[in-house]
Amino acid sequence: MLVETTSLPGVLVFTPTPHHDDRGLFTRTFDTEIARAHGLDPGAFTQDSQSRSRKGVLRGMHGRSGRGEAKLVRCARGAVHDVLVDARPGSPSFGEHEAFLLDDDSFRHLYVPPGLLHGFQVLSDWADVCYRIDRPHDPAEDVAVRYDDPELAIAWPAEVELISARDAAAGTWAASQRE
Numbered sequence: 001m002l003v004e005t006t007s008l009p010g011v012l013v014f015t016p017t018p019h020h021d022d023r024g025l026f027t028r029t030f031d032t033e034i035a036r037a038h039g040l041d042p043g044a045f046t047q048d049s050q051s052r053s054r055k056g057v058l059r060g061m062h063g064r065s066g067r068g069e070a071k072l073v074r075c076a077r078g079a080v081h082d083v084l085v086d087a088r089p090g091s092p093s094f095g096e097h098e099a100f101l102l103d104d105d106s107f108r109h110l111y112v113p114p115g116l117l118h119g120f121q122v123l124s125d126w127a128d129v130c131y132r133i134d135r136p137h138d139p140a141e142d143v144a145v146r147y148d149d150p151e152l153a154i155a156w157p158a159e160v161e162l163i164s165a166r167d168a169a170a171g172t173w174a175a176s177q178r179e
Contacts, residue, residue: 001014001015001016001017001028001031001034002014002015002017003015003034003038006098007093007096007098008084008086008093008096008097008098008116009086009091009092009093010111010113011084011098011110011111011112011113011116012038012040012110012111013100013108013109013110013111014030014034014072014108014109014110014111015106015107015108016028016029016107016108018107027107029074029107029109030042030072030132038111040111044070044134045070045071045072045132045133045134046133046134046135046136047132047133047135047136047137048130048131048132048133049130049131049133050076050128050129050130050131051128051129051131052077052126052127052128053122053126053127053129054122054125054126054162055122055123055124055125055126055161056121056122056158056159056160056161056162057121057122057161057162057163058119058120058121058122058147058156058160058162058163058167059119059120059129059163059164059167060083060117060118060119060120060144060147060167061083061085061117061118061119061144061145061146061147061152061154061170062117062118062119062142062143062144063087063115063116063117063118063143063144063145064114064138064141064142064143065141065142065143066141067114068113068114068115068116069114069133069134069135070111070112070113070114070133070134071111071112071118071131071132071133071134072109072110072111072112072131072132073102073109073110073112073118073129073130073131074102074107074108074109074110074129074130075102075103075104075109075127075128075129075130076104076128076129076130077104077124077126077127077128078103078104078122078123078124078125078126078127078128079101079102079103079104079105079122079123079124079127080101080102080103080120080121080122080123080124080127080129081099081100081101081120081121081123081156081157082099082100082101082102082110082118082119082120083097083098083099083100083118083119083120083154084097084098084100084110084112084116084117084118085097085116085117085118085145085152085154085173086115086116087115087116087117087143087145087176088114088115088116089177091115095151095152095173097152097154099154099155101123102120102129103123103124114134117143117145119147121156121157121158121160123157123158143176144166144167144169144170144171145170145171145172145173145176146167146170146171146172146173147160147163147167147170148160149172149173151172151173151174152173
C-alpha cells in the first residue's frame with residue numbers, strides 16, 4: 001500500500017494495490033500495521049458510516065468543533081471530487097484546501113486529521129462514501145461552511161445540482177473563524 005503526504009499537514013493518502021484476475025479483483029482497504037507505521041492509532045476509530053448520493057450532489061463543507069474528529073474516507077462505489085480545508089488555527093496551511101479524486105478504481109482513501117473541513121461532489125451516477133470516525137457524532141459540535149464561499153474559492157468540477165438545506169444555510173468561512 002502506497003502512503004503519501006499532501007500539502008495539508010497530517011493528511012495522508014492511502015492507495016492500495018489491487019490484485020486482478022479473471023474473477024475480478026481483491027484489494028486490502030485498511031491495514032493496522034501500515035496505519036501504525038504512519039502514526040495512526042487504528043483502535044481510535046469507533047464508528048463506521050456510509051452515504052449514498054447521486055450525480056451532482058454536493059455534501060459539505062463539514063467539520064466538528066471542540067477537539068474535532070479524525071476520519072478515514074473512501075469511495076466504495078463510483079467517484080467523488082473530495083475536498084479538505086485546513087481549519088486548524090496556527091496551521092501553516094490554515095485556510096488552504098486540497099482536492100482528491102476518490103473512486104472505486106484506485107481505492108484511494110484519505111486520513112483526515114481533526115480540525116479540517118470535508119466535503120465532496122459526486123461525479124458518477126451514484127457514489128457510496130465510507131467514513132471511519134474516531135468518536136461518536138454529537139450534533140452540537142457540527143460546523144458547516146458554504147461550499148461556494150468566495151474566500152475559500154473551491155473549484156468544483158461540475159454544476160452543483162443538489163445540496164441539503166443545512167449546507168444551503170451554512171455560514172461563511174470568515175464567520176466560522178469568529179465562533
